[in-house]
Amino acid sequence: MTVGQALWPEQLSDQERAWLDPGVPADLDSSPDILVVGGGIVGVGAAVACTQARLGSVVLLEGDRLGSGASGGAAGQLIPEAHVGVDPPRLVDLMRLSLAAWQNLERTWPRGVGLMSLDWLGLGPTLAQFEALPPGAEQLSAEQVETLVPGLSQPGPGILVRDQARVNPLRAIARMAAGLPGAATEVHVQGVSLEAGRIRSVQTTAGELRPRSVVFATGTPPRVDSLDVRIPSGEVKGHMLTSEPTDLTLPGSVAPLATTIEDGRLMVGGTLDIGDSERVVRPEIVASMWAEVCAAWPVLKSVRIAHQWACFRPAHPDRLPVIDRVPEVANAWLTSGHYKTGILLAPATGIALAEWIASGDRPPQIDGLGVDRFVAV
Numbered sequence: 586m587t588v589g590q591a592l593w594p595e596q597l598s599d600q601e602r603a604w605l606d607p608g609v610p611a612d613l614d615s616s617p618d619i620l621v622v623g624g625g626i627v628g629v630g631a632a633v634a635c636t637q638a639r640l641g642s643v644v645l646l647e648g649d650r651l652g653s654g655a656s657g658g659a660a661g662q663l664i665p666e667a668h669v670g671v672d673p674p675r676l677v678d679l680m681r682l683s684l685a686a687w688q689n690l691e692r693t694w695p696r697g698v699g700l701m702s703l704d705w706l707g708l709g710p711t712l713a714q715f716e717a718l719p720p721g722a723e724q725l726s727a728e729q730v731e732t733l734v735p736g737l738s739q740p741g742p743g744i745l746v747r748d749q750a751r752v753n754p755l756r757a758i759a760r761m762a763a764g765l766p767g768a769a770t771e772v773h774v775q776g777v778s779l780e781a782g783r784i785r786s787v788q789t790t791a792g793e794l795r796p797r798s799v800v801f802a803t804g805t806p807p808r809v810d811s812l813d814v815r816i817p818s819g820e821v822k823g824h825m826l827t828s829e830p831t832d833l834t835l836p837g838s839v840a841p842l843a844t845t846i847e848d849g850r851l852m853v854g855g856t857l858d859i860g861d862s863e864r865v866v867r868p869e870i871v872a873s874m875w876a877e878v879c880a881a882w883p884v885l886k887s888v889r890i891a892h893q894w895a896c897f898r899p900a901h902p903d904r905l906p907v908i909d910r911v912p913e914v915a916n917a918w919l920t921s922g923h924y925k926t927g928i929l930l931a932p933a934t935g936i937a938l939a940e941w942i943a944s945g946d947r948p949p950q951i952d953g954l955g956v957d958r959f960v961a962v
């Protein structure tokens with residue numbers, strides 16, 4: 586859920602807005618080969634991957650509108666190299682695969698996904714995370730940084746990584762969903778019926794479905810009747826802001842400062858508001874985010890904030906996602922807790938799930954992301 590006024594819906598065309606809320610198609614397949622539950626970026630990414638892998642008919646069910654959860658409020662940054670030294674190397678490898686998958690979707694998915702290429706410049710505090718330069722990165726001197734971002738209050742060296750990317754997450758979801766024949770919104774999945782260790786049927790507010798396989802991509806782990814999934818999880822709130830349009834541009838995404846986006850706006854965030862679960866925007870947090878950016882880049886002082894919002898990252902205690910089969914259910918998979926990088930990881934997550942469903946074997950690129958890591962010893 587997103588609270589406040591996000592910029593992303595305003596950037597959509599009427600057609601894209603309509604794709605986010607198709608309702609229930611009259612010809613919805615009640616016995617699909619694949620049923621995906623959850624229409625955030627990860628569920629839509631899974632439905633797309635299963636469709637591209639030709640796993641048969643695919644139905645996607647979302648309880649609200651597509652992108653109404655965490656996905657609709659995310660920054661939409663797709664920057665694997667910014668995670669080097671921060672996240673486990675295997676997860677960074679998965680992020681790199683996923684960026685390549687995003688670029689492939691932009692080329693091959695009907696109407697693309699609205700991918701925008703961008704460079705990432707890491708300054709000051711972010712430099713400490715790198716033991717070695719990430720592949721393809723350039724070390725910049727303080728003078729080179731000053732040329733790219735004139736007027737910083739504390740000029741210093743930087744690291745430049747080219748060819749990263751970003752999306753408007755709602756546009757990406759809308760365009761991906763538009764290419765899916767079986768996406769339905771405002772359909773809540775309530776429960777499942779199990780027989781001999783398999784899901785036989787799924788109860789929804791739009792009636793019963795009998796899918797061959799089910800993928801739960803519900804943000805936090807699925808809470809549906811008769812499915813006993815016990816994985817510790819929660820949410821971590823984050824605030825975002827965008828400025829009014831300005832001529833003061835940055836060379837892409839500059840960490841820990843801001844990102845130049847469409848119309849010359851600057852995007853800042855998200856914060857990590859640990860312990861704050863209230864569904865409200867806190868103006869004092871937004872003001873301090875902007876004050877920090879202005880202190881680092883004083884030329885911005887006369888620029889005003891135009892949009893401010895907050896949303897909630899689904900997370901597990903170790904801050905890594907789960908991509909796994911549902912324990913003791915042969916024909917069901919789940920993916921949850923994508924925390925800070927669900928937009929980035931959505932295509933690779935979907936591809937891994939599609940490969941697993943097709944082959945029956947866990948793909949190696951998602952080793953270590955299983956449910957078993959939470960089993961008490």
Ligand SMILES: Cc1cc2nc3c(=O)[nH]c(=O)nc-3n(C[C@H](O)[C@H](O)[C@H](O)COP(=O)(O)OP(=O)(O)OC[C@H]3O[C@@H](n4cnc5c(N)ncnc54)[C@H](O)[C@@H]3O)c2cc1C
Pocket residue numbers: 586622623624625626627628646647648649650651652653654655656657658659660661662663772773774775802803804805808809821822823824825854855856895896897898899921922923924925926927928929930
């Ligand atoms: C401030 C902020 C900035 C962020 N920036 C980035 C970023 O720059 N890059 C990045 O990669 N990630 C970013 N993220 C993280 C990203 O938003 C999440 O990891 C991602 O959106 C998770 O996607 P999801 O599809 O798993 O969950 P969600 O988007 O929450 O989707 C889950 C969906 O499942 C539906 N659902 C749940 N239960 C049911 C049910 N029983 N029946 C039917 N539907 C159901 C919900 O309605 C919801 O729409 C950011 C997050 C925040 C908060």
